Amino acid sequence: MSSFCRALEQNEPLPVEALTAPAGQPVMRVRRVPVPNPKPSFFAHPRLRRTSPIAQFSVGAALEALGSDQADSMKQSRLGIISCAFAGCVNYSRRFYEEVLREPSTASPLIFPETVFNAPSSHLSAFLGATGRNYTLVGDQGEFVKALALAADWLDRGWVDRCLITAAEELDWLTAGALELFDHGACAAEGAGALCLGRDPSPVELACVTEPQLYDRRRGGRNGRRSMAWPSEFSPKSCDLLCDGRSGSPVTDHLEDELWKDWPGKRCSPRRVFGEGLGVSGAWQVLAGIQALQRGHSGAVFVGVVGTNEQRVGAVFRRNPD
């Protein structure tokens, strides 16, 4: 979180690099996760040696959220895990399909299992020894926010003592190219975000999660994003900070600015710094809000996630009085 917070404070877009793509594809600018040096010890875990970056990102973020890098020695039967993905395990899916098209009889049996949506979440459970509930949810950027409500429900019903919510994505020319089709000017990014929810009192608490508003035809599909009102029972003006989805791309920023033209308070736009992380973007918005509360920069934060192709959903976090 320290480098995340530092980058947010500087509020400057992180450096970009060119992404190698097959001949004929446009060169894409992306933001990669820097290779850690030295490598974290969890990389040596048997379940993580052959994984693609998405699982490593996921475990790295989860360990930080849990507050311990020794978590592999703990039995976590009362820990729930909810992992969110939009594109998911695309590196190995693409690689495996390339192998299938080239020569299916020699396609790697080591790669295929890593293509499955819940592979990162499974590795996380294995690493932590967490034998309780583990769901992988697929959806757009709003999924992480929805997952907070699901985690709160599991806690409320006593099925888990703590619940880890993660989102992770990895870069690939396939998804970066797909993003380009819808948001020319967006900078594809990768990484992870994780949050651990519990029942014990905490300096920061989740106050509400709005009902998601779907981009169905009744609401005008994706175009309906512009005209939807936030649910009437929710008052954004009770918050003094908005964590929005501006990304530096003209398409997205225009939409966000139109949506929030009446917002009177401060705004924080983590995607402008980190790029478009698909499923992780919602997590980055949440984490940006939480760090503002933890540092005393805000008393209540609204996180408004306008997803690419499924839903718009928001959450309020607030600082507890000492």
Add this chain to the structure above:
Amino acid sequence: MLFPPPVRPQSPPRVVVTGAGIITPLGLGWKANAEAFQKGRKSLRPVTLFDVARQRCQLACELDLPAVLPATALSSRQENRMGRAAKMLLHAAHEACTQANWQRAGGEIPIVLGTTSAGMTLGEDYYRQAVAGTDRDRQAARVVHYQAQRQALDLVDAFGFHGPVTIIANACASGANAIGHAFELIQSGRATRVLAGGYDALSHLVYAGFDSLKALSLTTCRPFEANRDGLALGEGAGVVCLESMESAQSRGATVLGEIAGYGSATDVHHLTQPQPEGDAAVESMTQACRQAGVNPFQIGYINAHGTGTPANDVAEAQAINRWAGPAVADMTVSSTKASVGHLLGAAGAVEAIVCLMALHGQWRPPEIGLGILDPAIRFRVVQVTESAAFDYALTNSFGFGGANASLVLRRPA
């Protein structure tokens, strides 16, 4: 608001099934499938959907997708963009909604779906065109319709629902998890009605994946047989309309059965191999039965995960032996994957519907033509069509990554 949650009812409402839709390699619809499952018909045949000439295995349980989609509120433009998986899902959802009389229900009906690969065939098309640099005009549509959330939104548009959408991708347990999650939404008072199910279509990538693992049978799928040699892949969709008993009664709906219990646990043993003793499977069965308030003696039929792979079936057998304890000799078990293959994300939902059919018709689906059973098995495997009187059925779904889910279903009163 999704959070804070509504005040939970003091006693959780009973959750009943008022509609069920199914499409499998045995056919479209409850009637065709019930007749075929009851007789233990098989559907394995040579693959025609993609080129398998260089694969080790060349068989699968393909379904014959009807040429025409059911009439819904979808536009022809929307229908034309749907992939194979989305079409299967629409067929199943339409049957379920028709049976439940939900076609024009509209309103707040959450949708919970399970899938492993969503519109993978469109994803494959996208990749091939991207590499070739051709047909760029349709790439955006392929991207959109590849994604699981699009298939859920298709249902929203088709039936006018506008509750939240949840897509669970817990590998081969996804369909059971989806029904379990929908059950919990109603029990917790968050919803009165939920549309839930699972779907997956055959795709080259996934087929080649299981083939690379040498998990596919080169003969036929024979769950629990001593000489079994692997699974058969299939495709299909199963969708159920769940609602509180009070809601069903107030509108005079026909009740097909009840979801009585749900359990979910994680096996941390290996990414693709089950823990040999089946610890997480025991846990998920135990949770589901505890919630349903039943003991193993009361379970009249178990629809096993029963893939037909050597590792799965022996682990599941150990789990059933341990979970049932002294009741194990009374347990009657079969795997309907012998008939339709492994439907992956659809499996849990389709197999829950098979349990509903069995409870409704008071029969148990057989595995026809099995040889000598695996010595680990201490329960009875149904091998001939049989009638039986029973009130509860249990279905198991286990998946890659250690995802385990069990549902207990109850016969309608």
